[in-house]
Amino acid sequence: MPSALSLQGLTKRYGTLTAVDRFSLEVERGTVFGLLGPNGAGKTTLIKMLTTTMRPTEGDAYIEGRSVVSAGRRVRELIGVVPQENNLDRYLTARENLVLHARMHGIPSRDYVRSIDELLELTGLAGRRNDFPDTFSGGMQRRLVVARALVHKPRLLFLDEPTTGLDPQSRRALWEHIRTLRSEMTIFLTTHYMDEADSLCDRIVIMDHGKALVDGSATELKSQFAPPHIYELEVKRDAERYEELFRALPVVTSLERDKEAFRIVLKDEESLKLLLDSIRSGDIRKICTVEPSLEQVFLDLTGKAVRE
Amino acid sequence: MMLRGATAIFWRDLIVLRRSLLSELLAVVASPLTLYLAFGFGLKGYISSVDGVPYAIFIAPGLISMTAVLAAFEEGAWSMWFHRRVQKTIEEYRVTPITVYDIVVGKLFSGFFQGGIKGVAVAIIIFILTPFRFPLAHLFIYLLFIGLGAMIFSCLGTICGTLMDKPEALGRIQTVVIMPLIFMSGIFFPLSSYPPAVLPYIRLLPTTALFEGARLALLSGRGGILPLAILTVTAPIMFALAVVVFNKKIEE
Ligand SMILES: Nc1ncnc2c1ncn2[C@@H]1O[C@H](COP(=O)(O)OP(=O)(O)O)[C@@H](O)[C@H]1O
Ligand SMILES: [Mg+2]
Numbered sequence: 001m002p003s004a005l006s007l008q009g010l011t012k013r014y015g016t017l018t019a020v021d022r023f024s025l026e027v028e029r030g031t032v033f034g035l036l037g038p039n040g041a042g043k044t045t046l047i048k049m050l051t052t053t054m055r056p057t058e059g060d061a062y063i064e065g066r067s068v069v070s071a072g073r074r075v076r077e078l079i080g081v082v083p084q085e086n087n088l089d090r091y092l093t094a095r096e097n098l099v100l101h102a103r104m105h106g107i108p109s110r111d112y113v114r115s116i117d118e119l120l121e122l123t124g125l126a127g128r129r130n131d132f133p134d135t136f137s138g139g140m141q142r143r144l145v146v147a148r149a150l151v152h153k154p155r156l157l158f159l160d161e162p163t164t165g166l167d168p169q170s171r172r173a174l175w176e177h178i179r180t181l182r183s184e185m186t187i188f189l190t191t192h193y194m195d196e197a198d199s200l201c202d203r204i205v206i207m208d209h210g211k212a213l214v215d216g217s218a219t220e221l222k223s224q225f226a227p228p229h230i231y232e233l234e235v236k237r238d239a240e241r242y243e244e245l246f247r248a249l250p251v252v253t254s255l256e257r258d259k260e261a262f263r264i265v266l267k268d269e270e271s272l273k274l275l276l277d278s279i280r281s282g283d284i285r286k287i288c289t290v291e292p293s294l295e296q297v298f299l300d301l302t303g304k305a306v307r308e
Numbered sequence: 309m310m311l312r313g314a315t316a317i318f319w320r321d322l323i324v325l326r327r328s329l330l331s332e333l334l335a336v337v338a339s340p341l342t343l344y345l346a347f348g349f350g351l352k353g354y355i356s357s358v359d360g361v362p363y364a365i366f367i368a369p370g371l372i373s374m375t376a377v378l379a380a381f382e383e384g385a386w387s388m389w390f391h392r393r394v395q396k397t398i399e400e401y402r403v404t405p406i407t408v409y410d411i412v413v414g415k416l417f418s419g420f421f422q423g424g425i426k427g428v429a430v431a432i433i434i435f436i437l438t439p440f441r442f443p444l445a446h447l448f449i450y451l452l453f454i455g456l457g458a459m460i461f462s463c464l465g466t467i468c469g470t471l472m473d474k475p476e477a478l479g480r481i482q483t484v485v486i487m488p489l490i491f492m493s494g495i496f497f498p499l500s501s502y503p504p505a506v507l508p509y510i511r512l513l514p515t516t517a518l519f520e521g522a523r524l525a526l527l528s529g530r531g532g533i534l535p536l537a538i539l540t541v542t543a544p545i546m547f548a549l550a551v552v553v554f555n556k557k558i559e560e
Pocket of ligand 1: 046
């Protein structure tokens with residue numbers, strides 16, 4: 001049985017820029033796969049190649065065993081695509097947008113009428129079925145794009161930054177919807193929201209500069225890459241003096257200060273006593289441990305410089 | 309099913325057209341009708357006939373053909389540009405199992421259809437204003453000309469809408485290339501007005517074949533073979549070109 005998705009040395013160059021660099025990957029059926037990376041990492045380029053709208057410079061990828069290079073049409077029968085930018089037809093109503101998609105997939109009308117009604121119901125758009133997408137909120141438009149990608153019951157669903165720009169309520173609603181789909185299809189999504197990856201994805205790959213950096217479940221990545229002994233400490237006075245003091249301690253492996261608040265990474269648990277001993281009693285306002293987060297892993301791996 | 313995608317796209321364009329049909333027809337009929345009134349009636353006392361044909365009747369077939377092919381061009385150009393650059397719906401079409409041919413053929417149908425109904429609308433009004441008689445067989449050949457012309461201009465529009473990223477560029481092509489080509493091919497004056505040295509080249513233009521040929525076919529039923537042959541050769545070439553250009557552009 002072929003895996004849902006198999007990338008073999010997939011590469012895309014724009015002139016001299018290598019946007020995706022010899023990417024290889026296997027994704028099993030039924031996985032919710034999350035591709036994480038900062039802006040410009042190459043996520044969209046990768047998805048465009050996998051969805052056959054862009055030809056790889058080198059390498060190939062297989063969707064359920066079918067090559068995106070030589071069997072594009074067959075691949076497109078199997079995939080649903082939610083692109084980064086909504087591309088709804090604003091001259092068609094919500095329902096007509098779905099019907100057009102069904103017709104392009106060659107689904108006879110006796111089959112699509114019911115399933116389109118169900119999808120509109122499921123995405124909470126049934127009441128607005130005859131309205132134009134222009135009149136929809138961002139969240140509703142996004143849900144309509146997702147509904148459209150599901151009309152032909154794809155085996156593999158691609159979502160490129162599905163919740164970017166949505167308010168928290170809409171994001172959660174969309175997550176709920178994606179969760180209900182996981183039993184029926186393989187899901188491949190990109191995001192730069194760590195909470196999204198953490199709560200949705202079974203498996204995460206973090207990429208940057210066209211290359212995969214790490215691969216694993218959220219738990220695995222956190223335990224493997226986030227330093228476990230992180231503390232937040234706030235002092236009442238003499239923050240500058242304490243900074244110098246802490247920096248001199250050999251058990252402190254990393255330290256950041258924002259006014260009176262410190263973020264300190266220690267070598268091990270025993271080091272905590274040494275740290276506390278160095279502070280005058282009564283100077284501590286607050287001390288607590290910090291759970292390792294995916295965000296920390298992400299920042300450690302991709303650096304802190306802002307991407308355009 | 310063959311051309312499933314093309315019919316889906318055509319279906320889409322029909323729905324959209326149906327919603328705005330009346331206002332579109334009004335807008336599209338306005339300019340040829342103005343020309344017709346200005347030249348056909350306004351100049352009535354100055355130009356009585358061209359080659360023995362009353363001037364109003366001389367220009368009528370050309371105005372109808374012009375409306376049809378311009379509508380086809382505009383539909384091809386602006387809709388391709390809009391779907392590609394504004395709505396990005398071309399991207400949506402391209403992740404469904406349809407082919408590049410489907411998209412180009414679908415747009416061709418639409419351009420063809422728009423040209424057809426807009427041409428007919430102008431024709432009806434002109435015929436009401438100036439009743440003139442011709443045998444039905446002439447009308448049939450005339451429609452053949454318009455059909456081929458609409459196809460060529462629809463493909464030309466598709467090519468422009470594919471290549472131009474900016475709307476100004478599209479507008480410019482229309483005023484700098486398309487309109488002169490149409491006016492040069494003898495809608496308002498007989499080709500015999502050209503200096504003899506230039507005339508053979510003018511006759512080779514597909515637009516000349518179209519407008520001059522269509523008029524001759526409708527009014528006299530003569531001289532249709534060469535222009536029809538030129539158009540029959542041009543149409544598939546334009547279609548192939550449209551497919552190649554579109555395919556190349558969207559692959560990036
Ligand atoms: N059509 C293009 N032509 C040239 N460079 C491009 C093109 N599309 C993307 N890029 C560049 O490729 C890199 C990856 O872009 P992209 O795949 O959009 O990243 P992401 O989706 O992760 O933000 C970026 O540096 C971007 O500027
Ligand atoms: Mg992107």
